[in-house]
Amino acid sequence: MTHILAIESSCDETAAAVVACGGGFDVKSNVIASQIDLHRRYGGVVPEIASRMHIEAVTGVTEQALKEACLTFDGIDAVAVTYAPGLVGALLVGVGYAKSLAFALKKPLLAVHHIEAHIAANYIASPELKPPFVCLVASGGHATVALARDYAEYDVLAVTRDDAPGEAFDKIARVLGLGYPGGPAVQEAAKNGRTDAFVFPRVYFDGAMDFSFSGVKTAVINTIHNYAQKNLPIPLPDIAASFQYAVCDVLSERLVACAVRAGVKSIALAGGVASNHLLRELSQVRAKEAGLNFYCPPPVLCTDNAAMTAVRGYFEFVAKKFAKTDLNAVATLSISV
Amino acid sequence: MKHLISQSEKDTFEIGSDIGRVLKAGGVVAVCGELGSGKTVLSKGIAAAFGIGGVHSPTFTLVNEYHGEMSIYHFDAYRIDTQGWTDSGFDEYLFGDGVCIIEWADNVGGILPENTVWVHISRGGGDDFRTITIEGEGF
Numbered sequence: 001m002t003h004i005l006a007i008e009s010s011c012d013e014t015a016a017a018v019v020a021c022g023g024g025f026d027v028k029s030n031v032i033a034s035q036i037d038l039h040r041r042y043g044g045v046v047p048e049i050a051s052r053m054h055i056e057a058v059t060g061v062t063e064q065a066l067k068e069a070c071l072t073f074d075g076i077d078a079v080a081v082t083y084a085p086g087l088v089g090a091l092l093v094g095v096g097y098a099k100s101l102a103f104a105l106k107k108p109l110l111a112v113h114h115i116e117a118h119i120a121a122n123y124i125a126s127p128e129l130k131p132p133f134v135c136l137v138a139s140g141g142h143a144t145v146a147l148a149r150d151y152a153e154y155d156v157l158a159v160t161r162d163d164a165p166g167e168a169f170d171k172i173a174r175v176l177g178l179g180y181p182g183g184p185a186v187q188e189a190a191k192n193g194r195t196d197a198f199v200f201p202r203v204y205f206d207g208a209m210d211f212s213f214s215g216v217k218t219a220v221i222n223t224i225h226n227y228a229q230k231n232l233p234i235p236l237p238d239i240a241a242s243f244q245y246a247v248c249d250v251l252s253e254r255l256v257a258c259a260v261r262a263g264v265k266s267i268a269l270a271g272g273v274a275s276n277h278l279l280r281e282l283s284q285v286r287a288k289e290a291g292l293n294f295y296c297p298p299p300v301l302c303t304d305n306a307a308m309t310a311v312r313g314y315f316e317f318v319a320k321k322f323a324k325t326d327l328n329a330v331a332t333l334s335i336s337v
Numbered sequence: 338m339k340h341l342i343s344q345s346e347k348d349t350f351e352i353g354s355d356i357g358r359v360l361k362a363g364g365v366v367a368v369c370g371e372l373g374s375g376k377t378v379l380s381k382g383i384a385a386a387f388g389i390g391g392v393h394s395p396t397f398t399l400v401n402e403y404h405g406e407m408s409i410y411h412f413d414a415y416r417i418d419t420q421g422w423t424d425s426g427f428d429e430y431l432f433g434d435g436v437c438i439i440e441w442a443d444n445v446g447g448i449l450p451e452n453t454v455w456v457h458i459s460r461g462g463g464d465d466f467r468t469i470t471i472e473g474e475g476f
Binding site for chain 2: 042045047048085087088140141160163164167171174175214215218219220221225226332
């Protein structure tokens with residue numbers, strides 16, 4: 001067994017995990033220190049606060065991960081770290097820490113792309129899943145449909161041309177006064193609403209599978225304005241339900257369409273928005289209709305975590321692709337080829 | 338000062354392109370307007386004037402960089418104030434070699450340079466109707 005210690009700090013979670021890899025993935029520990037409470041009053045992640053909190057948390061979180069795995073640094077075979085994409089100041093904390101650790105311990109350093117790590121979370125939850133498959137990674141900062149050709153080879157099939165889905169949820173929650181983070185808040189508000197109360201627009205592009213969520217966002221805001229102007233009470237549950245349906249409808253439809261076009265047998269979800277119940281349900285139903293297998297990690301592996309980073313890092317370890325000490329954080333980086 | 342009317346996303350995009358055509362290296366555009374008013378669409382138009390496509394929301398990363406015939410630095414200042422702006426080292430972009438587009442610029446208005454072009458987008462008179470005012474160097 002290969003024990004990978006992984007560090008993840010691309011946004012507002014400081015995470016460390018130890019995963020025993022080889023013949024499956026055994027998550028020995030998966031520690032996440034969330035900063036959500038700190039960012040809530042700003043309605044989103046504040047980069048400077050995020051970076052400072054990562055610095056304060058990273059050592060403790062790593063020690064906790066080792067302790068829970070009943071290991072010391074000597075028992076680690078390699079150090080994996082998320083180096084892109086994300087908030088550059090936040091990423092730098094994890095990258096700097098992991099580099100020093102690898103150097104001091106004389107262990108290989110494994111550089112991991114955050115989106116690929118999200119996809120790899122599926123290997124933990126579903127050991128039977130093997131490439132090729134098509135995965136939707138949907139979160140606060142990302143919307144990518146990727147073809148996993150192999151464990152370390154990906155093609156991007158679709159991206160968002162404006163807002164990420166989680167960002168759309170955050171912005172609509174802000175307008176509806178539901179608080180941050182927007183995903184769970186909108187989902188909760190939608191429980192007692194009708195999904196067909198309003199038909200919000202779905203955007204399609206000629207010849208591309210890309211997403212656009214700014215149109216649906218504007219349409220929701222227009223609806224709210226129209227009620228406000230007429231001094232009518234805003235039907236919050238109906239708006240939340242119809243908005244959530246519009247977003248999940250497009251995401252699941254496009255995921256399945258990409259899979260059919262790519263000719264694969266399986267689809268998967270990943271990223272924070274993959275915790276959304278409706279997205280899971282619609283994707284599962286559509287997968288079944290199209291004769292595809294459907295996979296989705298549990299919520300703890302959908303949110304940012306380091307167990308997924310360890311798993312993606314393991315494939316680099318196997319390929320002996322070790323990062324050097326000049327590894328740097330990169331804010332914007334497409335998925336590797 | 339210029340007052341313009343936009344009746345569609347396309348209009349807003351083209352107003353952005355018109356602004357882009359008069360910008361030079363070191364130019365700064367401050368874009369203000371509520372959520373869903375078209376700030377990112379206008380920004381896409383500005384970038385298009387320099388042949389740059391693929392512009393998307395900077396909300397998550399706070400700044401997106403695009404490099405073409407001109408470098409475009411696209412900011413979302415919703416979650417920061419002047420202190421956060423300075424702490425993040427964003428000042429360096431303002432006096433650099435490219436064009437800065439700053440959404441929610443009202444939050445950092447006090448520290449933007451004198452040559453800043455201010456764009457205010459407001460709603461009214463129908464779902465797609467926007468009044469766009471532009472003031473600053475060249476307008």
